[in-house]
Amino acid sequence: xxxxxxxxxxxxxxxxxxxxxxxxxxxxxxxxxxxxxxxxxxxxxxxxxxxxxxxxxxxxxxxxxxxxxxxxxxxxxxxxxxxxxxxxxxxxxxxxxxxxxxxxxxxxxxxxxxxxxxxxxxxxxxxxxxxxxxxxxxxxxxxxxxxxxxxxxxxxxxxxxxxxxxxxxxxxxxxxx
Numbered sequence: 001x002x003x004x005x006x007x008x009x010x011x012x013x014x015x016x017x018x019x020x021x022x023x024x025x026x027x028x029x030x031x032x033x034x035x036x037x038x039x040x041x042x043x044x045x046x047x048x049x050x051x052x053x054x055x056x057x058x059x060x061x062x063x064x065x066x067x068x069x070x071x072x073x074x075x076x077x078x079x080x081x082x083x084x085x086x087x088x089x090x091x092x093x094x095x096x097x098x099x100x101x102x103x104x105x106x107x108x109x110x111x112x113x114x115x116x117x118x119x120x121x122x123x124x125x126x127x128x129x130x131x132x133x134x135x136x137x138x139x140x141x142x143x144x145x146x147x148x149x150x151x152x153x154x155x156x157x158x159x160x161x162x163x164x165x166x167x168x169x170x171x172x173x174x175x176x177x
Contacts, residue, residue: 011093013114023036023051029053029061030056075101075104076102076109098175110164116172120159120161127162130172131172159173
């Protein structure tokens with residue numbers, strides 16, 4: 001194994017997001033101690049005793065062997081079947097309070113950047129504006145309540161930040177406990 005985990009196009013820093021961490025645990029798929037282990041979600045009807053190394057995620061062997069997915073396909077509308085499979089079966093998922101969803105931009109899955117509060121989100125005004133618009137469409141009509149919620153991200157709610165792999169635009173959705 002290399003010094004660090006393999007690169008994931010749609011989740012470029014799974015160490016920073018906490019989805020992969022150093023560990024002496026043995027991979028449930030390849031049965032090796034690679035020094036790294038996956039810590040987020042895996043959806044399957046099969047019983048899995050243990051967690052997976054990043055290499056078994058990257059090559060798809062964990063998803064294939066246990067007939068599962070690391071992320072739900074919710075939100076991945078309009079992407080190719082190849083991209084859908086790469087995100088759901090060969091990309092680490094991420095921790096969220098609600099069911100995680102993957103965002104799409106420019107007809108491609110966006111890259112997951114991480115969970116952020118208001119200060120980090122405000123550094124990406126296009127993501128903040130997109131989140132405001134989405135929340136208005138979801139019924140947030142009182143502007144004061146909407147702004148209060150957004151400016152308090154990090155206190156019981158957060159934003160999941162993504163970056164378009166095609167144009168670089170940042171996107172986000174709100175996640176709350």
